[in-house]
Amino acid sequence: MERAQCIAMLYPELEDRLVVTIMGASAQELYDLGHRENFFYLQHAMGLASSIGLGLALHRPEERVVVLDGDGSVLMNLGGLATLARYRPKNLLHIIFDNGSLLSTGGFESHTTQGITDLAAIARGAGIEHVSAVDSPMDFGEAAMEALERDDLSVIVAKVKAVGPDNYGMDLALPENAFRFKRCVQERKARR
Amino acid sequence: MTVSYDNSKAVFEGIKAAGIASISALPETWLGLLLQRAEDDPDIQLIQVAKEEEAVGIAAGAYFAGEPHILLMQNHGMFGALNGIVSLAQLYGIPLCMLIAVRGHWGEPYPWHTRGGIVTEGVLRALSIPFEHARDPEKVGKQIQEAWTFSESSLSPVALLLTRDLMED
Numbered sequence: 001m002e003r004a005q006c007i008a009m010l011y012p013e014l015e016d017r018l019v020v021t022i023m024g025a026s027a028q029e030l031y032d033l034g035h036r037e038n039f040f041y042l043q044h045a046m047g048l049a050s051s052i053g054l055g056l057a058l059h060r061p062e063e064r065v066v067v068l069d070g071d072g073s074v075l076m077n078l079g080g081l082a083t084l085a086r087y088r089p090k091n092l093l094h095i096i097f098d099n100g101s102l103l104s105t106g107g108f109e110s111h112t113t114q115g116i117t118d119l120a121a122i123a124r125g126a127g128i129e130h131v132s133a134v135d136s137p138m139d140f141g142e143a144a145m146e147a148l149e150r151d152d153l154s155v156i157v158a159k160v161k162a163v164g165p166d167n168y169g170m171d172l173a174l175p176e177n178a179f180r181f182k183r184c185v186q187e188r189k190a191r192r
Numbered sequence: 193m194t195v196s197y198d199n200s201k202a203v204f205e206g207i208k209a210a211g212i213a214s215i216s217a218l219p220e221t222w223l224g225l226l227l228q229r230a231e232d233d234p235d236i237q238l239i240q241v242a243k244e245e246e247a248v249g250i251a252a253g254a255y256f257a258g259e260p261h262i263l264l265m266q267n268h269g270m271f272g273a274l275n276g277i278v279s280l281a282q283l284y285g286i287p288l289c290m291l292i293a294v295r296g297h298w299g300e301p302y303p304w305h306t307r308g309g310i311v312t313e314g315v316l317r318a319l320s321i322p323f324e325h326a327r328d329p330e331k332v333g334k335q336i337q338e339a340w341t342f343s344e345s346s347l348s349p350v351a352l353l354l355t356r357d358l359m360e361d
Binding site (some may be wrong): 014018025040042043044045046047048049050051053054055056057058059060068077079080082083087099174178179181185186189191 | 214216237239240241242243245246247248249251252253254255256257260261275276279280282283284285286342352
């Protein structure tokens with residue numbers, strides 16, 4: 001299964017949700033499907049996408065928040081899974097694409113390669129109740145739909161191939177993304 | 193030494209008077225009484241993190257959400273949060289109002305705090321993070337308000353350093 005496939009399946013569902021992605025391939029693959037004002041791409045600060053998602057979810061409980069994360073980033077902030085579990089925002093879906101690789105920095109194998117480290121087990125051990133581990137598009141689609149409808153914190157660990165887009169680049173400066181994303185969140189708040 | 197009950201209260205009241213209702217924090221001795229108050233106050237949302245860098249992400253989320261938020265941490269915790277401070281807050285132009293307990297400075301009895309205390313101001317200067325020292329309980333409320341205002345207007349991290357003079361009796 002490829003991450004781009006999963007993101008494409010998810011894309012229609014993201015139209016009305018606040019989305020935070022990590023750097024590199026995940027950000028690019030979402031952007032290439034069509035940028036929306038409710039998407040924020042964290043192009044650095046590895047590990048903090050889930051923390052941004054937590055801050056958003058706790059302070060905007062009426063919104064649904066989706067975080068697109070990766071194994072390399074999550075491994076840099078394992079404590080963040082415990083913080084998510086402790087505060088358990090009902091409106092947060094944390095998707096971890098596990099390609100077993102630090103793809104953006106040369107493709108070195110991460111700790112999850114060959115099943116050495118099991119991120120789903122870590123998420124469960126952190127205290128998150130709804131965790132699914134999937135490795136086929138059908139299972140991903142099912143798990144994602146269930147999680148999007150569930151009124152509780154959910155984590156999906158999706159095993160994907162270590163491949164990314166051929167070209168990288170966005171017509172969106174980083175602070176511009178932050179300003180526009182904030183404006184989008186504020187406009188949605190004002191409309192409610 | 194004991195942590196100052198009255199001055200912890202003054203800092204907490206300063207936070208509330210600045211209109212801040214959300215705090216992310218990692219507990220440390222000087223912040224203990226302050227965090228106890230935050231935990232007991234139904235109007236304050238306290239988010240305890242496992243490591244201080246998470247608080248930078250949470251603060252960014254709160255900023256996008258439009259909810260005034262501050263971070264409470266020790267100076268050593270700030271060191272552990274540096275990449276988030278630089279590569280999220282400074283890179284994207286996100287305000288961070290940090291209240292930092294500065295351990296390891298004048299009068300510090302514990303050897304393990306000293307190295308961090310000695311380099312704290314140098315690190316803040318190297319990162320162009322504006323900072324002020326809070327020493328006087330009469331002034332700390334105003335300083336919190338000003339730190340908050342400056343972080344919002346400059347879209348950047350600012351640090352109010354909570355000193356021994358303020359936090360210990």
